[in-house]
Amino acid sequence: MTTIANYIALSTYAYTTGNEFIFVQGSTTTGDGGQGTFFWDPAVTIGTDNATIFVISGSGAWVRLYSEYVNVKWFGALGDGVHDDTAAINNALTHFNTVEITAGIYNISNIVIPTNTTLIITPQAVLNQKTYVTAGTVGVVEMASGSTLTGGGVISCDSTVSDYANINYGIYILGDDCAIENITLMKSIYDCIFAQNCNNLVISDFTGINVGHGATFIRCNQIVINNYTLQSPTFNYTMVYPHCLDLFYCDGYKINSVNIFNVNASSTAPSLAISGITLGGNSNGLLQNVLMSGFLSTVKTGLPIPDDGSINCVITGVTIKGWNYSTGLEVQGCRNCIYDDIVLDGTVINNTIGGTEGIHVLETAVTGGLVPASYSGYQVRDRALASNNTFSNIRIIGGFTGIRVAASFNKFINCETIGNTYGFRLCQVQGGVQTGWWQSNIVEYIESNEFINCSAKQCIALGFVIFGGQNNKIINPRLVNNNIGIGNAYNLKLITSTVTDTSISIDTTVVANAWAGYYLFVTTGGTTNPYQLITSNTTNTFTIAGTWGTTYPIAGNEFVIVDNPQGDVYINGGTITDDQNVTYSKLGSMTGNFTSLSAINQLTITSQGEKFNYNQKIKLLNIISGASSPDLIVQISSLNYGSTDIFNIKPLTLGDGSPLAGSLTLPLIAGTGTITSANQVIGSGVTSLINGTGTNFPAEIDAHYWILINGTTWAQILQAKTATQYYLVNQLPSNVTGATFQIVKFDLQGIPSQLNGVSFNRYYGNVILDGTTIINNSTSANLNTFESRSVVFVKIPTNITTPDVSTSIYYATSNGVSTMINNFHNAYAGKRIIVQVMDSMTIFQFTGATNLKGYASNYTANSGDILTAVFDGTSWYCQITPANGIGPQLEKFGSSTQSGNGTIITFTVAHGLSGVSSASYVNVTGRSAAAANISWVDIDTTNIYIHYNTAPVTGTNNLIWNWEIKP
Numbered sequence: 002m003t004t005i006a007n008y009i010a011l012s013t014y015a016y017t018t019g020n021e022f023i024f025v026q027g028s029t030t031t032g033d034g035g036q037g038t039f040f041w042d043p044a045v046t047i048g049t050d051n052a053t054i055f056v057i058s059g060s061g062a063w064v065r066l067y068s069e070y071v072n073v074k075w076f077g078a079l080g081d082g083v084h085d086d087t088a089a090i091n092n093a094l095t096h097f098n099t100v101e102i103t104a105g106i107y108n109i110s111n112i113v114i115p116t117n118t119t120l121i122i123t124p125q126a127v128l129n130q131k132t133y134v135t136a137g138t139v140g141v142v143e144m145a146s147g148s149t150l151t152g153g154g155v156i157s158c159d160s161t162v163s164d165y166a167n168i169n170y171g172i173y174i175l176g177d178d179c180a181i182e183n184i185t186l187m188k189s190i191y192d193c194i195f196a197q198n199c200n201n202l203v204i205s206d207f208t209g210i211n212v213g214h215g216a217t218f219i220r221c222n223q224i225v226i227n228n229y230t231l232q233s234p235t236f237n238y239t240m241v242y243p244h245c246l247d248l249f250y251c252d253g254y255k256i257n258s259v260n261i262f263n264v265n266a267s268s269t270a271p272s273l274a275i276s277g278i279t280l281g282g283n284s285n286g287l288l289q290n291v292l293m294s295g296f297l298s299t300v301k302t303g304l305p306i307p308d309d310g311s312i313n314c315v316i317t318g319v320t321i322k323g324w325n326y327s328t329g330l331e332v333q334g335c336r337n338c339i340y341d342d343i344v345l346d347g348t349v350i351n352n353t354i355g356g357t358e359g360i361h362v363l364e365t366a367v368t369g370g371l372v373p374a375s376y377s378g379y380q381v382r383d384r385a386l387a388s389n390n391t392f393s394n395i396r397i398i399g400g401f402t403g404i405r406v407a408a409s410f411n412k413f414i415n416c417e418t419i420g421n422t423y424g425f426r427l428c429q430v431q432g433g434v435q436t437g438w439w440q441s442n443i444v445e446y447i448e449s450n451e452f453i454n455c456s457a458k459q460c461i462a463l464g465f466v467i468f469g470g471q472n473n474k475i476i477n478p479r480l481v482n483n484n485i486g487i488g489n490a491y492n493l494k495l496i497t498s499t500v501t502d503t504s505i506s507i508d509t510t511v512v513a514n515a516w517a518g519y520y521l522f523v524t525t526g527g528t529t530n531p532y533q534l535i536t537s538n539t540t541n542t543f544t545i546a547g548t549w550g551t552t553y554p555i556a557g558n559e560f561v562i563v564d565n566p567q568g569d570v571y572i573n574g575g576t577i578t579d580d581q582n583v584t585y586s587k588l589g590s591m592t593g594n595f596t597s598l599s600a601i602n603q604l605t606i607t608s609q610g611e612k613f614n615y616n617q618k619i620k621l622l623n624i625i626s627g628a629s630s631p632d633l634i635v636q637i638s639s640l641n642y643g644s645t646d647i648f649n650i651k652p653l654t655l656g657d658g659s660p661l662a663g664s665l666t667l668p669l670i671a672g673t674g675t676i677t678s679a680n681q682v683i684g685s686g687v688t689s690l691i692n693g694t695g696t697n698f699p700a701e702i703d704a705h706y707w708i709l710i711n712g713t714t715w716a717q718i719l720q721a722k723t724a725t726q727y728y729l730v731n732q733l734p735s736n737v738t739g740a741t742f743q744i745v746k747f748d749l750q751g752i753p754s755q756l757n758g759v760s761f762n763r764y765y766g767n768v769i770l771d772g773t774t775i776i777n778n779s780t781s782a783n784l785n786t787f788e789s790r791s792v793v794f795v796k797i798p799t800n801i802t803t804p805d806v807s808t809s810i811y812y813a814t815s816n817g818v819s820t821m822i823n824n825f826h827n828a829y830a831g832k833r834i835i836v837q838v839m840d841s842m843t844i845f846q847f848t849g850a851t852n853l854k855g856y857a858s859n860y861t862a863n864s865g866d867i868l869t870a871v872f873d874g875t876s877w878y879c880q881i882t883p884a885n886g887i888g889p890q891l892e893k894f895g896s897s898t899q900s901g902n903g904t905i906i907t908f909t910v911a912h913g914l915s916g917v918s919s920a921s922y923v924n925v926t927g928r929s930a931a932a933a934n935i936s937w938v939d940i941d942t943t944n945i946y947i948h949y950n951t952a953p954v955t956g957t958n959n960l961i962w963n964w965e966i967k968p
Contacts, residue, residue: 034074204229
């Protein structure tokens with residue numbers, strides 16, 4: 002084999018017999034990448050490409066010997082980071098359908114991939130745009146129809162390129178049926194990928210790093226994107242809205258696995274337009290498995306996901322972490338869409354920055370779903386009903402508002418907001434007072450939305466905020482640890498004004514006569530008629546139909562414009578436990594002589610038991626010694642309401658969160674002196690007075706302290722009489738003299754079950770809570786004292802035979818004398834109540850003049866029994882769940898075995914049917930020979946009595962009966 006230096010030598014090398022193969026050392030210099038083996042082919046007389054074919058004098062050609070892909074270095078590309086390799090790469094692409102770029106840094110201006118051509122950039126290869134093309138709109142790499150870009154390599158735009166006046170894309174798709182696979186793009190000035198009017202695109206395993214804009218697709222149908230990652234994008238220009246991924250007016254898209262990290266949004270472009278994934282005017286799309294972390298770290302406003310005017314789309318499996326400002330998911334004018342399995346972690350609990358929202362659902366949208374799609378200059382926007390969308394399994398942590406709704410006919414299922422100022426806001430507010438970019442008047446409506454099994458927790462203002470709207474339903478809410486559970490607050494727009502009796506002037510220019518028929522609502526200023534119908538308006542003055550009343554709004558008041566302040570809100574069922582952390586002193590007692598942690602298992606509250614729930618956690622203060630914390634966290638495992646409320650508790654952790662360990666005991670102070678006691682009359686009660694001598698009576702002793710006398714008797718100290726004399730809360734069972742004592746300080750830090758359960762300050766329309774209208778077309782209703790004990794049972798007044806059940810669905814009896822309940826009143830058809838029996842004096846009447854149905858006889862209840870009843874408009878249909886598992890039944894069977902002694906003629910069998918004193922059918926059958934010949938049977942409330950005329954014979958277990966009862 003002959004060896005020659007380069008292509009120049011090869012292009013003039015004449016074939017001679019025996020020299021069929023020649024090794025060329027390089028295209029220009031030895032080892033520059035153009036090296037390779039060529040063979041002589043006399044049949045090739047045309048087609049010189051100066052890389053793989055060199056025709057010699059028309060008599061034949063030297064043809065490169067290779068088995069896989071054409072390498073751009075064969076065409077003269079050096080990949081040395083110095084020379085411009087643009088021409089060499091484009092030359093290769095014009096001659097071959099598959100071209101490979103191997104390891105190296107290739108300086109370029111822009112590369113064009115022709116139709117049906119594949120460019121492979123291998124993992125160690127970098128295309129570096131060193132020279133920027135300023136003529137027209139171009140990309141670092143441009144793709145014609147049917148082209149493919151793949152290989153695992155990098156496309157980079159040199160950071161020194163700064164021609165922002167022209168649009169410079171990373172990858173510019175110019176046709177249909179294109180694919181991008183396993184490519185990393187860095188430092189593009191504009192979109193890392195751009196496509197417009199292109200269909201059937203596949204993007205997979207794409208990563209953008211430090212790009213100036215994400216991928217954008219406009220009017221592109223049937224797009225598939227898998228594993229799209231954007232890392233540390235830098236939005237540092239002013240002429241455009243920076244986004245991380247855009248789809249506008251696209252049909253049938255499928256996007257799976259999007260990861261966006263550390264967005265650096267220092268752009269001075271309109272900040273509200275800075276977003277993560279922007280969806281506008283799309284249809285029939287799927288976006289799933291999205292993770293955003295560290296989003297908008299340097300900008301205080303932005304939209305991680307705005308979905309704008311979509312139809313029949315699904316967004317699922319989204320997690321946004323580190324979102325602190327603006328709206329996490331903004332749904333504008335979308336219809337028939339599903340939003341499921343979404344977590345928006347705002348990190349800032351109780352964020353008080355207005356406008357920071359987890360999800361905002363509003364009606365205005367781009368016109369893609371209404372008129373032919375447009376995307377030129379400012380988008381034309383109009384009102385599009387954001388309706389028939391479903392939001393499910395959504396969790397929002399932090400932010401001013403968890404979910405804000407200004408739209409209609411949407412369902413929210415299993416949505417949870419935590420640590421917001423407002424959990425859910427139904428805000429019917431006119432947003433288009435000032436003309437702006439959108440070229441239309443934006444009107445927001447809220448009607449017939451449903452919130453099902455939704456919860457708001459730890460909101461510093463309200464769990465649900467209701468401002469206008471019609472026929473909205475809140476079904477089975479769970480509102481815990483909010484300041485107020487359900488109420489009304491204002492969505493404010495501050496406008497300085499001048500006020501007359503029939504008008505208000507503003508310093509903002511509005512569209513003349515645009516707001517006739519709307520309502521102007523002044524939120525502050527003491528006016529007696531805050532809602533006023535607007536009859537006409539100039540560019541800066543509103544004229545109202547009525548007058549302000551006895552007091553005017555004052556200049557500088559806040560006001561909003563709403564479409565319709567009338568409407569109903571339905572709240573049904575659920576748990577409204579708006580629990581603020583409250584420290585109780587002078588509450589609680591613990592019985593027993595505790596020597597270890599395991600012995601602490603019961604707590605007594607004398608008058609505040611209704612303030613606590615099953616499974617609620619409370620803290621016992623200053624009660625544990627031998628550990629890092631003197632406090633103990635316990636959980637209420639069961640409770641028994643009565644004149645004294647007793648809670649069974651289980652220890653969880655120490656108060657500082659450390660685990661329970663070791664032998665922990667109560668910090669009792671051993672007394673070194675003696676005490677005596679004497680009874681004292683205080684008011685109408687009798688208590689004991691402790692006279693102490695010696696040491697270890699703390700100077701601050703009061704009701705926080707308990708005393709253990711002789712190691713057996715606990716007593717709570719009420720207050721000090723003198724330095725050594727202390728009143729007790731209760732009278733001791735006996736006087737003591739010379740007793741030894743120990744002292745422990747005891748506090749209870751608990752969470753009351755409700756504070757301001759429902760509160761409305763201003764609202765037009767009905768508010769219906771659990772079937773009862775609590776607000777009826779009132780302009781001002783303050784229900785701060787309303788308590789909804791949906792889990793904590795409302796105590797029924799003692800000795801009431803027809804209790805009122807209008808305020809809740811959960812009730813508890815507290816009868817001190819025998820009381821027969823025969824009806825419940827003030828209910829609506831379909832209402833369901835649960836009554837827990839907390840005494841042994843309650844009887845439910847099922848016979849005679851009664852509205853209780855379901856059993857053939859009256860039922861004497863036991864403490865702990867639960868009655869569930871449903872009202873049909875006339876009668877209550879009841880079911881009893883007994884505490885001991887044995888209660889009234891329609892029919893019961895049993896058997897009994899006893900021994901005869903030849904004398905007894907009446908035998909007793911317990912039937913277990915509590916409260917049954919008569920029966921429609923009783924049958925007892927003797928199953929043994931000795932038990933035959935029964936004379937008669939009768940029953941009472943507890944037993945069956947089996948009578949014989951002749952006593953059965955003596956024998957061990959020789960009497961066997963089967964029995965059956967129908968009440």
